[in-house]
Amino acid sequence: MKLLALETSTEACSVALHVDGRVLARFRHAPRLQTELLLPMAEELLAEAGLTLAVLDALAYSRGPGAFTGVRIAAAAVQAFAFARDLPVVAVSSLQSLAQGAWRVHGAGRVLAVFDARMDEVYAGAYARDGDLMQPLAPDCLCAPAALPAALRGEWFAAGNGVAAHEAVLRGQCDFTGIDATLFPSAEDVLPLALAQFAREGGQAAELALPVYLRDEVWKKLPGR
Numbered sequence: 001m002k003l004l005a006l007e008t009s010t011e012a013c014s015v016a017l018h019v020d021g022r023v024l025a026r027f028r029h030a031p032r033l034q035t036e037l038l039l040p041m042a043e044e045l046l047a048e049a050g051l052t053l054a055v056l057d058a059l060a061y062s063r064g065p066g067a068f069t070g071v072r073i074a075a076a077a078v079q080a081f082a083f084a085r086d087l088p089v090v091a092v093s094s095l096q097s098l099a100q101g102a103w104r105v106h107g108a109g110r111v112l113a114v115f116d117a118r119m120d121e122v123y124a125g126a127y128a129r130d131g132d133l134m135q136p137l138a139p140d141c142l143c144a145p146a147a148l149p150a151a152l153r154g155e156w157f158a159a160g161n162g163v164a165a166h167e168a169v170l171r172g173q174c175d176f177t178g179i180d181a182t183l184f185p186s187a188e189d190v191l192p193l194a195l196a197q198f199a200r201e202g203g204q205a206a207e208l209a210l211p212v213y214l215r216d217e218v219w220k221k222l223p224g225r
Contacts, residue, residue, distance in 0.1 A: 009066030009094035016187035060194030064212040071211035088203025095125035100189035114162030
């Protein structure tokens, strides 16, 4: 299985390539530079593996939620690649990929993934390990940090920049077994989730590779909408 994954939902930019069990990855914390970095990083990985888009089996991307511009960049890039080579696409939640990273880096089996959504809100998702994959315990949501849904309260390892911005308020509703407020979602963690999803369901057509914002009223005000 040859799968290329893209992730730009936060301040980081990353690309990862799975080639028959081998994983190649590039990651860079680069606020506002994803547009310039993403395609060269993808080309570099493909060249390192001696591959072209034409031989890939599928593409994957982090669909959001996250920074509005960031989630659009990955979706647009994966659409362009998919249309060019008629490749199927797999969309993975950016919060789920962050939780997967918390498992890979810290061995965390229960993760509250939190992004700062600005406007005194957070994007949040609750995940638990099933085998080697982090699976959702509730739908990803947008909420005030002081008003987490009941399903997101409890004992968790907390990850993401939303924890850094709202740690005290979140601690008032949850028991944290650990925190990594500097952890970003990575394409390396999109890969295993996308591979499992592709094995179960196959991929989507390129035109369905869309970003997920959760805050639709703001998205509709973006230039070009």
